[in-house]
Amino acid sequence: MSAQDTGPPQPEEATPSDGAPLRRVLKLAFPALGVLAAEPLYLLVDTAVVGHLGALPLAALAVGGVVLAQVSTQLTFLSYGTTARTARLFGAGRRSEAVAEGVQATWLAVFVGLVVLLVGQLLAAPIASLLSGSEEIAESSVRWLRIALFGAPLILITMAGNGWMRGVQDAVRPLRYVLAGNAISAVLCPILVYPVGWGLEGSAVANVVAQVISAGLFIRALLVERGRGVSLRPKPAVMRAQLGLGRDLVLRSLAFQACFVSAAAVAARTSTEAVGAHQVVLQLWTFLSLVLDSLAIAAQSLVGAALGARAGDQARRMAGQIARYGLVFGCGLGVLFAAVSGVLPRVFTADAGVLAEIPNAWWFFVALQPIAGLVFALDGVLLGAADAAFLRTATLLSAATGFLPMIWLSLAFGWGLLGIWSGLALFMVLRMGAVLGRIRSGKWAVLGAVRG
Structure with missing residues (x-):
């Protein structure tokens, strides 16, 4: 990623073309699919690396991964809600204000992420014990989770970055940023786990490195926008409006979780x-x-x-x-x-x-x-x-x-x-x-x- 990679030219006016031809839809959908698939693919690599450590580390990773996954699952409003608000401003020809929504979403990601980090550190042990049913698995998963939770604010910054860039119809840069972090981390993970000898904790460190790289690239993109006149100051009123939209999306997400967790529980009680x-x-x-x-x-x-x-x-x-x-x-x-x-x-x-x-x-x-x-x-x-x-x-x-x-x-x-x-x-x-x-x-x- 070169220092000159500041994205495509940024027009102040945006005039949507008539209709939604398939080519135009796919131009936005394919990069979005890449971003959506990047994290599951990285987790497969992570699982494969940790799996060779034995059953206990693999079980610990499974428990810790479920807990961390809830952060992105329940806080998707930072991407979807931001896209909704940003796209309207972009369509109105107010690109700078659209990007400013992304700035406030990023500040919100930082504040919410720090809360998640602090609460997660306090509750890591009891939650791991509840989910694992084994003291040995719980101890290992807590060690992994306490490190991986430092990536929570960074995960949310990345989600906010995806949201505002999609809103201004810049779908390619988010894909590059997310792939850059995950690719470097996928190489780093086996090195930290085996030659360096950090074991399961090495997997957690690699996970945080991925989030540092991706979030850093999104923050750099906002710093470039500051040179175009976009203010980077936090605005509580805008963040409160974003939280209002976020509340509805979180409740919707909780409904999905209740359904699929219940389905898994009933299937487990049916037969192996x-x-x-x-x-x-x-x-x-x-x-x-x-x-x-x-x-x-x-x-x-x-x-x-x-x-x-x-x-x-x-x-x-x-x-x-x-x-x-x-x-x-x-x-x-x-x-x-x-x-x-x-x-x-x-x-x-x-x-x-x-x-x-x-x-x-x-x-x-x-x-x-x-x-x-x-x-x-x-x-x-x-x-x-x-x-x-x-x-x-x-x-x-x-x-x-x-x-x-x-x-x-x-x-x-x-x-x-x-x-x-x-x-x-x-x-x-x-x-x-x-x-x-x-x-x-x-x-x-x-x-x-x-x-x-």
């Missing part, structure tokens, strides 16, 4: 084979969610910019086009995974019992892809419109009336994976009905640089 099959299919679902989420990120940026430019008809046309792309993309994924149904599960397991259980979830997974493609695309449209309050309510109601009742009825009546994945299907259908109704109502298309 059922929980193994559920894990295989759920990991594929999670991976495809990342793929579809990249389309939603593109929708956020484009629709937010159109609404900021007061181009309501254009935003509605974009919503229709992006919905069609999501539906077609989901249908393609469904056909693909139907075709490999007899082959792909065997890549993950050779256990006959698990393989026998997988079809009970697999065909729900396949059939839901078109619905997921449509729902994710329209989620992106509504997030771009900063309609987070509606998405919060729709997700909570869909979880409370669809997913959670079916999961616990499945446990009570012994429906197994059929019941669990029926719950997911009902959850997705309810969400689809909600977002389609919202899009058709037109209430989401509030014009102007700031919603409401």
Whole structure:
């Protein structure tokens, strides 16, 4: 990364082009997919390195990793919420103010990150003990977690940086910054773990190094913007407004967590084979969610910019086009995974019992892809419109009336994976009905640089 890498020319005016041609959507979606996939791929490398230390360090990494993952899972408003606010200002031709939103999101990331760091250090031991069920695993995971938590503020700075850059439709730099940190850390991890001899703690140090590099690059980008007249001073009023949007997104995220944790708990109480099959299919679902989420990120940026430019008809046309792309993309994924149904599960397991259980979830997974493609695309449209309050309510109601009742009825009546994945299907259908109704109502298309 050269010192001259200050990004593309920065126009002060932004005029969204008419509609959302596929090429334009993919230009934003592909780099976003790279950013979304970078962290899971790095964690695979980390797991492979630590796995050779033995079962105990691997178990400790699993426990510590779950705790740290909640930071990014529950605080996604620093990326998605920032994109929504920034895109509107960018579309209104107020790029400097759009970047200033990124500055305030970065300050917010620092403050929230420091709180997470302090609270995490205090609660690391009891949380690890609760999750691990073994004193030996808990002790190892706490050692890893206490180091890795120093990366929490840096993780949040990176999320904020992704948010404002996506909002100004600069999707390539975030990918480069995240890959730079993760690539260097992936090389450093095995060196610290083995030749240096730090073992599991070496993995945590490498993790923090990755976050230092990525966050440092995003901070450097803001320092460059200061030379263009963007103030770097904290503004509490703006941060409070960002937290308001963040509250809705955090509640929405908690609904997802409650559903999927409950599903895993019920699968575990069904049988060993059922929980193994559920894990295989759920990991594929999670991976495809990342793929579809990249389309939603593109929708956020484009629709937010159109609404900021007061181009309501254009935003509605974009919503229709992006919905069609999501539906077609989901249908393609469904056909693909139907075709490999007899082959792909065997890549993950050779256990006959698990393989026998997988079809009970697999065909729900396949059939839901078109619905997921449509729902994710329209989620992106509504997030771009900063309609987070509606998405919060729709997700909570869909979880409370669809997913959670079916999961616990499945446990009570012994429906197994059929019941669990029926719950997911009902959850997705309810969400689809909600977002389609919202899009058709037109209430989401509030014009102007700031919603409401």
